[in-house]
Amino acid sequence: MIELLKRPVAPVVATAILLTGILGAMVYERVQHLRTGREIVLPIRPVDPRDLFKGDYVRLGFDIANPKPELLAAYNSRRDVPVFVLIEQGSTDTAWTITSVTEQRPTTVAANQIVLSAKANYRVLQFGIERYYVPEGTGPKLEDQARSGKLAAIVAVNNKGKTAIKGLMLDGKKIYDEPLL
Amino acid sequence: MVRYRSRLEADLARWQSAGWITPAHTSAIRADVQARGAGFGLSTVLATLAAVLIGFAVMSFVAANWQAMSKFARLAVIFASMWALLGTGYALLIRQMPRLADAAFFAATAVFGGGIMLIAQMYHMDGHPPDAVWLWGLGTVAVGLVLRSNPVLAAALVLFVVWSWMEMMSGARWFGTVSDASRVHWSFLPYWAAVAAGIAMTRWRSGLHLLAIALAQWIIASGFMIGRGDSLGGHSTVLIVGLLLVAASILAGEMIDRWRQISGALLNYGMIITFAGALALQFIVDKSGAHTVWAGLIALAGILGTLTWAWRTDNRPAMWIAYACFAVEVFSLYLKKVGTLLGTSGFFLATGLIVAALAYAAYRLHESRTPVTGVAS
Numbered sequence: 001m002i003e004l005l006k007r008p009v010a011p012v013v014a015t016a017i018l019l020t021g022i023l024g025a026m027v028y029e030r031v032q033h034l035r036t037g038r039e040i041v042l043p044i045r046p047v048d049p050r051d052l053f054k055g056d057y058v059r060l061g062f063d064i065a066n067p068k069p070e071l072l073a074a075y076n077s078r079r080d081v082p083v084f085v086l087i088e089q090g091s092t093d094t095a096w097t098i099t100s101v102t103e104q105r106p107t108t109v110a111a112n113q114i115v116l117s118a119k120a121n122y123r124v125l126q127f128g129i130e131r132y133y134v135p136e137g138t139g140p141k142l143e144d145q146a147r148s149g150k151l152a153a154i155v156a157v158n159n160k161g162k163t164a165i166k167g168l169m170l171d172g173k174k175i176y177d178e179p180l181l
Numbered sequence: 182m183v184r185y186r187s188r189l190e191a192d193l194a195r196w197q198s199a200g201w202i203t204p205a206h207t208s209a210i211r212a213d214v215q216a217r218g219a220g221f222g223l224s225t226v227l228a229t230l231a232a233v234l235i236g237f238a239v240m241s242f243v244a245a246n247w248q249a250m251s252k253f254a255r256l257a258v259i260f261a262s263m264w265a266l267l268g269t270g271y272a273l274l275i276r277q278m279p280r281l282a283d284a285a286f287f288a289a290t291a292v293f294g295g296g297i298m299l300i301a302q303m304y305h306m307d308g309h310p311p312d313a314v315w316l317w318g319l320g321t322v323a324v325g326l327v328l329r330s331n332p333v334l335a336a337a338l339v340l341f342v343v344w345s346w347m348e349m350m351s352g353a354r355w356f357g358t359v360s361d362a363s364r365v366h367w368s369f370l371p372y373w374a375a376v377a378a379g380i381a382m383t384r385w386r387s388g389l390h391l392l393a394i395a396l397a398q399w400i401i402a403s404g405f406m407i408g409r410g411d412s413l414g415g416h417s418t419v420l421i422v423g424l425l426l427v428a429a430s431i432l433a434g435e436m437i438d439r440w441r442q443i444s445g446a447l448l449n450y451g452m453i454i455t456f457a458g459a460l461a462l463q464f465i466v467d468k469s470g471a472h473t474v475w476a477g478l479i480a481l482a483g484i485l486g487t488l489t490w491a492w493r494t495d496n497r498p499a500m501w502i503a504y505a506c507f508a509v510e511v512f513s514l515y516l517k518k519v520g521t522l523l524g525t526s527g528f529f530l531a532t533g534l535i536v537a538a539l540a541y542a543a544y545r546l547h548e549s550r551t552p553v554t555g556v557a558s
Binding site for chain 2: 008009011012014015016018019020022023026027030034057079080128129130131132133164165178179180181
């Protein structure tokens with residue numbers, strides 16, 4: 001029982017430090033990623049907004065999430081395979097296309113290329129940036145903007161290839177560019 | 182406690198007037214019960230409800246995703262609430278109010294969970310949802326162990342069970358082409374063990390039941406994980422595990438009771454596990470019905486045998502479990518049919534006559550043992 005604690009100061013303080021530490025580590029890790037990761041801009045393909053008890057969020061779709069079938073042929077019957085996706089920048093800043101999908105990290109990366117880490121699930125790639133939380137009630141408007149084709153995501157990529165959303169751009173202008181803290 | 186006391190008062194008055202105890206005895210008994218302390222005070226119940234409400238307040242706050250406050254401010258609210266609740270818990274502890282302190286610490290772990298969700302939302306983290314629940318459970322079990330708080334340990338167990346179910350139901354595990362043995366969610370066990378260590382430290386008997394329920398459901402679920410629910414091997418293993426527990430209780434019951442008084446509970450949980458395995462084998466694996474008759478007979482015989490043992494060891498819960506198993510087994514046989522409806526009718530008639538004969542035999546045995554005299558036995 002809790003009465004067994006003769007001097008509760010130390011355990012309670014330890015508890016506070018532990019819980020604060022875990023939450024703090026989550027925040028720190030994410031802020032570091034957003035601050036130091038290389039920024040790329042990916043156009044958003046529309047998907048459905050959904051309500052959850054965690055608040056409104058919109059599901060974001062990306063061209064690079066649906067690669068040509070032959071690139072994912074090796075992973076067709078497997079689920080949740082960790083892969084590295086090499087993408088190359090095309091004629092415009094936001095025209096990224098997939099060069100290769102491999103389980104080994106590519107060793108040669110050109111200046112206009114970048115490696116992202118993802119999970120291959122049958123025919124789809126999941127990068128961990130498919131979810132954007134919006135203030136209550138603003139989901140549908142964002143979905144319309146995505147449908148009109150002008151929405152893009154500012155994504156930070158860290159040196160392990162992991163991606164995180166930094167903000168959203170509409171028509172080339174930042175609309176949601178959140179402060180890190 | 183209040184009900185027990187009022188019943189005790191009535192009994193004491195009756196015994197005293199019958200001359201079996203003296204007024205001195207009465208006051209001594211009363212004083213002893215008083216000293217034992219209260220069970221659940223109303224304040225504890227209310228405090229727990231308050232903790233639940235606070236938990237929901239936090240969840241709604243997170244869900245609102247209130248942009249008017251900066252990320253830092255929203256985080257600050259979470260941290261401040263957490264520290265305030267921990268501080269309140271400490272203050273209650275040193276004022277000798279341990280139950281209320283438990284409620285405060287419980288609320289603090291709820292806010293911790295809210296904090297995880299807030300951070301995931303603020304930074305648009307789209308990870309593997311079970312991981313968030315796992316992390317929440319991890320923090321909670323650590324708090325429960327450090328503070329020796331039973332409600333917190335119970336909450337941690339619930340979180341790990343939920344996490345386990347999320348992992349078991351996840352597409353990759355259920356549909357993936359992995360071996361049967363690896364489909365079972367073995368990772369649940371170390372976390373169950375951590376909570377078990379905490380409950381063992383505090384010697385909380387109800388907690389032992391929670392642990393048993395959690396482990397039993399994991400065993401039964403694992404039987405379904407193997408072969409996606411349709412495996413002879415999987416359900417047979419569950420059946421055998423259950424039988425081992427029942428056997429341990431019957432054969433080594435006294436020895437076990439000398440260590441800890443759990444042979445009765447061992448029988449009960451063993452029965453439930455065995456029956457779950459038997460039910461799955463009879464009605465899910467045996468689709469053709471080729472084995473319905475003998476499997477059904479064995480199942481019913483097993484239930485009757487356990488019922489008899491339960492009666493002999495005066496294990497009331499076991500008898501109720503046996504009744505429940507009997508009802509489920511009979512109804513399932515009825516639904517599945519023993520061949521044809523006529524066949525089913527014959528089956529039930531035959532077994533009914535056999536059990537009636539057993540009842541008569543039991544009656545004669547009882548008669549021959551207790552001579553009918555005027556003294557109540």
